Amino acid sequence: MRSLIYLDISSSGHDSHSQDGIEEGQLPNWTITRTSSIQATEKLLENNTISICVVCINQNLIVKNRAQFEAVVNGFPSVEWLAISPSSLLKQSSVCQFIKNNFYDYHVFPLDYKRLNTSLGHAFGMANLIVSTVSEIKEQVTPPTMIGQSVQLKRVTALIAKIAPVDASVLITGESGTGKELVARAIHSYSGRADKPFVAINCGAIPENLIQSELFGHEKGAFTGANQKRIGRLEAANGGTLFLDEIGDLPFKLQVNLLRCLQEGIIERVGGGQKINLDLRVIAATNVDLEQAITEGLFREDLYYRINVFNIAMPPLRERGADAKLLAHHYLTKWSSNGANKPITFSKKSEQIITSYGWPGNIRELTNRVKRAVLLCDSSQITPEDLGFSEELDSSQQVMTLADAREEADKSVIAQSLACTDHNITAASKLLDISRLSLYRLMSKYALDSKQPNTH
Numbered sequence: 173m174r175s176l177i178y179l180d181i182s183s184s185g186h187d188s189h190s191q192d193g194i195e196e197g198q199l200p201n202w203t204i205t206r207t208s209s210i211q212a213t214e215k216l217l218e219n220n221t222i223s224i225c226v227v228c229i230n231q232n233l234i235v236k237n238r239a240q241f242e243a244v245v246n247g248f249p250s251v252e253w254l255a256i257s258p259s260s261l262l263k264q265s266s267v268c269q270f271i272k273n274n275f276y277d278y279h280v281f282p283l284d285y286k287r288l289n290t291s292l293g294h295a296f297g298m299a300n301l302i303v304s305t306v307s308e309i310k311e312q313v314t315p316p317t318m319i320g321q322s323v324q325l326k327r328v329t330a331l332i333a334k335i336a337p338v339d340a341s342v343l344i345t346g347e348s349g350t351g352k353e354l355v356a357r358a359i360h361s362y363s364g365r366a367d368k369p370f371v372a373i374n375c376g377a378i379p380e381n382l383i384q385s386e387l388f389g390h391e392k393g394a395f396t397g398a399n400q401k402r403i404g405r406l407e408a409a410n411g412g413t414l415f416l417d418e419i420g421d422l423p424f425k426l427q428v429n430l431l432r433c434l435q436e437g438i439i440e441r442v443g444g445g446q447k448i449n450l451d452l453r454v455i456a457a458t459n460v461d462l463e464q465a466i467t468e469g470l471f472r473e474d475l476y477y478r479i480n481v482f483n484i485a486m487p488p489l490r491e492r493g494a495d496a497k498l499l500a501h502h503y504l505t506k507w508s509s510n511g512a513n514k515p516i517t518f519s520k521k522s523e524q525i526i527t528s529y530g531w532p533g534n535i536r537e538l539t540n541r542v543k544r545a546v547l548l549c550d551s552s553q554i555t556p557e558d559l560g561f562s563e564e565l566d567s568s569q570q571v572m573t574l575a576d577a578r579e580e581a582d583k584s585v586i587a588q589s590l591a592c593t594d595h596n597i598t599a600a601s602k603l604l605d606i607s608r609l610s611l612y613r614l615m616s617k618y619a620l621d622s623k624q625p626n627t628h
């Protein structure tokens with residue numbers, strides 16, 4: 173017997189759609205646990221192995237409880253969510269968007285139980301696939317490979333868990349140095365191709381006259397200087413994953429060849445007539461706006477749709493809250509433990525700068541600065557100068573973004589409320605006029621400790 177949770181907020185009071193509900197007898201393979209609050213749903217998910225939640229959509233959920241609900245959806249990436257709603261609600265585009273963002277499937281009242289049973293079966297299968305990947309990712313990828321506690325990074329790791337087992341192309345977008353290649357490697361490691369090659373090509377780094385033979389290989393004598401046969405990178409990746417970094421830099425002419433190869437699964441080496449079958453998963457990355465490149469005639473629209481089956485947008489480091497500090501400490505520990513008498517801490521001023529600086533070069537800039545500081549520093553504390561920041565930082569660099577300023581304000585007021593209430597979560601949430609769940613969520617987001625002694 174499989175289990176599901178049925179969440180119907182309206183059954184606690186003020187909404188009229190609940191009378192439709194779901195009838196247990198119509199779902200003979202399922203044990204149903206009914207709840208009427210998001211908190212109770214979250215508790216059940218924490219304490220059980222239930223992986224399916226059916227949610228009755230109503231105004232109460234969408235208007236009053238949406239943020240709280242979405243936090244729970246994001247917090248349990250291995251759960252599949254199914255929506256049930258009155259058809260009248262689907263006339264509102266915001267409701268449709270809400271369903272699209274959060275649910276695996278949706279059904280309308282009056283329920284077609286045959287379809288619902290089928291949909292539950294599919295959702296159960298998908299959830300099982302995800303559960304095994306998520307548990308591996310928790311154990312192996314998050315620490316220490318992907319450092320960060322921000323909601324933004326957690327969303328990315330949850331997406332990796334979902335996408336990795338599905339053998340489809342992925343486009344990773346984001347500024348330079350945000351970790352796109354790291355994400356591509358994580359997807360590969362958690363896919364069914366993990367024991368096959370992962371071949372990375374930087375499309376922007378290979379001279380245009382060489383890229384064709386670099387990708388597709390060449391036969392002996394194919395052109396002047398081709399003294400022997402050479403296997404191309406695509407062929408080298410056969411059976412595994414091909415990572416096309418900076419795909420926006422691929423010359424327009426070669427985009428056609430690549431598209432043909434991806435569609436047909438066949439290549440020919442330069443100067444050769446033999447057709448070679450390929451089985452590849454393609455992950456591409458770009459820091460340019462490919463849609464804009466399409467409108468400028470620089471990138472083929474058909475190739476774009478071929479590689480963009482799934483999209484992961486990497487957030488810049490400046491939007492990841494306290495992650496910069498965590499990353500800086502991680503790399504400091506990593507590099508300072510390699511040599512004797514090396515610095516072990518950042519000065520207070522350095523920490524402030526690490527937190528407030530905009531990091532235009534993202535994590536790559538941060539790792540370079542920390543590496544440099546470990547080499548240059550000759551005391552027990554790393555100063556801003558060691559990190560390559562001048563004594564008086566350009567004031568424009570010290571201006572926080574609005575998002576960072578809001579985050580700082582949130583953190584400060586939460587810390588105050590916890591201090592005033594001796595860390596009593598109920599009392600602190602009352603002071604802040606938010607629910608206990610929201611307070612827990614914010615504390616986890618900002619890595620604030622509930623500390624002892626009183627968390628009731």
Ligand SMILES: Nc1ncnc2c1ncn2[C@@H]1O[C@H](COP(=O)(O)OP(=O)(O)OP(=O)(O)O)[C@@H](O)[C@H]1O
Nearest residue numbers: 317318319320347348349350351352353354535536
């Ligand atoms: N979450 C993370 N935790 C630890 N290290 C990270 C993280 N994200 C990125 N890095 C490190 O930051 C550096 C840059 O990452 P990566 O090369 O994956 O970025 P990228 O977006 O592919 O860069 P580019 O666009 O310039 O190719 C690497 O050394 C990588 O190991």
